[in-house]
Amino acid sequence: MLPAMQDQKMGGIIDQGFDTVTLLERKKMAMFSESTRREFLVQLGGLGVILSQPQLVFGQQPLPTRMIPGTDESLPVIGLGSSKPVLEIPTEGTEPVAAVIRMLLEHGGRLVDTSPRTPDIDAEFGRVLAEPDIRDGIFLATKINTPSEETGIQQLEQTERLFGRRTIDLVQVESLRGLQSHWPRLQEMKDSGAARYIGVTVSSYRNFDRLEAFMRTGSPDFVHVNYSVIETRAEERILPLAQDLGMGVIINRPFMNGTYFGQVSDRELPPWAADFDCESWAQFSLKYILAHPAITCVLTETTNPEHMEENIQAGFGRVPDQTTKQRMRDVFSG
Ligand SMILES: NC(=O)c1ccc[n+]([C@@H]2O[C@H](COP(=O)([O-])OP(=O)(O)OC[C@H]3O[C@@H](n4cnc5c(N)ncnc54)[C@H](OP(=O)(O)O)[C@@H]3O)[C@@H](O)[C@H]2O)c1
Numbered sequence: 001m002l003p004a005m006q007d008q009k010m011g012g013i014i015d016q017g018f019d020t021v022t023l024l025e026r027k028k029m030a031m032f033s034e035s036t037r038r039e040f041l042v043q044l045g046g047l048g049v050i051l052s053q054p055q056l057v058f059g060q061q062p063l064p065t066r067m068i069p070g071t072d073e074s075l076p077v078i079g080l081g082s083s084k085p086v087l088e089i090p091t092e093g094t095e096p097v098a099a100v101i102r103m104l105l106e107h108g109g110r111l112v113d114t115s116p117r118t119p120d121i122d123a124e125f126g127r128v129l130a131e132p133d134i135r136d137g138i139f140l141a142t143k144i145n146t147p148s149e150e151t152g153i154q155q156l157e158q159t160e161r162l163f164g165r166r167t168i169d170l171v172q173v174e175s176l177r178g179l180q181s182h183w184p185r186l187q188e189m190k191d192s193g194a195a196r197y198i199g200v201t202v203s204s205y206r207n208f209d210r211l212e213a214f215m216r217t218g219s220p221d222f223v224h225v226n227y228s229v230i231e232t233r234a235e236e237r238i239l240p241l242a243q244d245l246g247m248g249v250i251i252n253r254p255f256m257n258g259t260y261f262g263q264v265s266d267r268e269l270p271p272w273a274a275d276f277d278c279e280s281w282a283q284f285s286l287k288y289i290l291a292h293p294a295i296t297c298v299l300t301e302t303t304n305p306e307h308m309e310e311n312i313q314a315g316f317g318r319v320p321d322q323t324t325k326q327r328m329r330d331v332f333s334g
Helices: 023-030 034-046 083-087 095-106 119-129 149-162 179-192 205-218 238-245 256-264 271-276 281-290 305-313 322-333
Strands: 065-067 074-076 078-081 111-113 139-144 168-173 195-201 222-226 248-252 297-301
Touching: 074 078, 078 095, 078 305, 083 095, 083 119, 095 119, 095 305, 111 248, 111 297, 119 149, 139 149, 149 168, 149 179, 168 179, 168 222, 179 195, 179 205, 195 205, 195 248, 205 222, 205 238, 222 238, 238 248, 256 281, 271 281, 271 322, 281 297, 281 305, 281 322, 297 305
Parallel strands: 078 111, 078 297, 111 139, 139 168, 168 195, 195 222, 222 248, 248 297
Antiparallel strands: 065 074
C-alpha cells in the first residue's frame, strides 16, 4: 500500500499520515509570535485537528508524494495542468503561468503537464520553463497530439527545441490519437534516454475501452485519465488495472474543466467534509480522487496562484474512506 494511504482509519476518514492546518488558520498563525504560535497549535489539537507532529503542517512541509510504480522515484500528489495559462500567454503574457508554477514549487510540487501549442506560444512558455528556479525543479510531462508519425516527430522536435530540453520526463500520446504510429517512436525515445517515462492520455469515457486494451498490451509507464467525484467511471476498471499492472496514474478533469464549480455554486459545503480536512468544493473533488490508492498525481488547471494553493492543500491531511466516498457521490446523484 502507498505510504500516504497506509495509516490508521479515523472515524470515517483515512489519515494520510500528514498534518493539516487550514488556510485561514495559517494566516492567523502568521500573525502570532513563535511562543503564542505553539500555544495556538495546542488549542487546535483541542479542536480536533490532527497535530501529532506540529512542525509538519501545510505551508511548512512539502507536498506528500507517492511512488511511481516499479521505480524508486516519487511524485508530489498535486500537479499543474497548464493548458489554460499557456493558451492565454498571447493575451496575458507569461507572468500568470510562471506564478502558478512557482506556487506549486514553493509547496514542493513538481509535475507540470502541457501539450504542443503554436511555435510562438511554446517559445514563450519555453522561456518560463528555462527560468533558473523552474528549470530543474519541475517534472515536465508533454504530449504528441497529432495523428501522423511524421507530424508527431515534428512536434517532439519542436518541444525539445523550444523547451530547451534533451530529456523530457514524460512523453504521452494525447487521447490515444495516432497511437499505433507514435508508440514505437516513444519506445525509442525511452530507450535512448530522450524520454524518462512514456504514457497515454484520455479525457473522455469514449476512449476507456481502447485505453484498457492498450494497458494490457502496450505497457505504458503512465496512464493519464479523467476522474473526479462526478466522473467516477475510471474506478470501475482503469484504476484497478493500473494497480495490477504497476502503472503510474495521472488524473485530469478534477473539476471537469471548471463546469464542476457551476454545479456547486449555490450549495453549502457539507459540514462532514471537515472530517477529512476539506474546506472547499475544490478540495472536495481532489480529496475524493486522492483517496484512491492507484492515483500518483492529480493535475489541476488554473491561472490563479491562490487557486493553486487551495488545490495543493488538498494533498495534506486525511482523505475519505469508502463509506464517505459513497456519501460524496450521493451529493451529486440527486
Ligand atoms: N486528453 C488529455 O490529455 C487532456 C484533456 C484534458 C485535460 N488534460 C490535462 O488536464 C489538465 C486539467 O484540465 P481540466 O480540463 O481537467 O481542468 P480542471 O482542472 O478540471 O478545471 C480547470 C478549471 O477549474 C478552475 N479552477 C481550478 N482550481 C480552482 C479553485 N480552487 N477554485 C475555483 N476554480 C478553480 C480553473 O479556473 P481558474 O483559472 O480561474 O482557476 C479552470 O477554469 C489540463 O491542463 C491538461 O494538462 C489532458
